Amino acid sequence: MAASAARRPSSPGRGRLSIGQVLAMLRDEFPDLSHSKLHYLESEGLISPERTASGYRKYSSTDIDRLLFILRAQRDRFWPLKVIKEHLLEHGVDSDVTSIASRPGPTSTIQAVRLDRRGLAQRAGVDEEFLVELEQYGMLAEGLLFYGAAELEITTAARELAAEGLHPRHLVMLRTSAEREAHMIGSVARPRSRAGDSAAQGGAEDFARDLGESMITLHSALLRTRLRGG
Incomplete structure (x- = not known):
């Protein structure tokens, strides 16, 4: 568990955290x-914060470690919640998400970034004019x-395509x-989100994410097939 604790963001203080403090602590990542x-x-049994006498949730350091594992497994490995739950039952949170090769999912990880406009241009290797062009064609939101x-992914990929003659206007x-x-995806996921039911809304978000990953997989497979002349 020591390795997990080392990767946990610093908490605002000792003891158990409220849900607002948990969100604030993890907001950057x-x-x-x-x-x-x-x-x-x-509601899915993946985390179990304690409740105060007034019914408020309080999250321990163990809860935070478990939550971080779940969120990183979803983000970095694209694991569905069923797989995450099975893994937690078998292994707990001691193993590093990105080092587990026995589970499905891409090997690359997506790191959290927060860049201003100049930082985005520098990281992606483009100039201001290229960013304006991406905005003009709806690849980046304006303002x-x-x-x-x-x-960052959009800008970097667009730069690589532009280098081969496929400019934003072509995309x-x-x-x-x-x-x-x-x-x-929204039309399918929306009915699962019931007004006033925060657990159902969270489930709809995860459901939409899983549908999106399935569509990405299908799109990639179809494109590879067409490129092979199939």
Whole structure:
């Protein structure tokens, strides 16, 4: 457990943390983490925070280690919750997520980043004019103060394609395809999210994410088939 504790972000103080403190502590690494996500993981039996006499949740250091393992397994290995739950039952949280080769999922990891506009340009190896072009064709949202890992991936990939003659104006079809797929996923996942039920909302978010990963897998397989002339 010592290795897990070493990887845990510093807590605001000793003792158990409220749900708000947990979200604040993990915000840099998991900016999309929400109350509903934590409630859903609890409803699925993946985490079990204690309750005060007033019913408020309190998270221990063990809860935080377990939560970090779950979130990193989803992000870095794309494990579904069923696989994560099985692994936790068998091994606990002592093993490093990215070192486990026996489970399915990509080998690359996505690190949390927070970049200003200049930092994005520097990390992706592009200039301001290229960022403006990406915004013009809807690849990047306009007016952002900070950019994350997704924007860095988009900009880097677009730069590599542009170097081969495929400029942002040629990639609009990819953007519109992604928008249609997101709309399709939303139409399927939305009915699972019941108003006022935070656990159901968190479940819908995970369900949408799993659908998205399946679509990415299908798209990649179809593209490889076409490139082989199939």
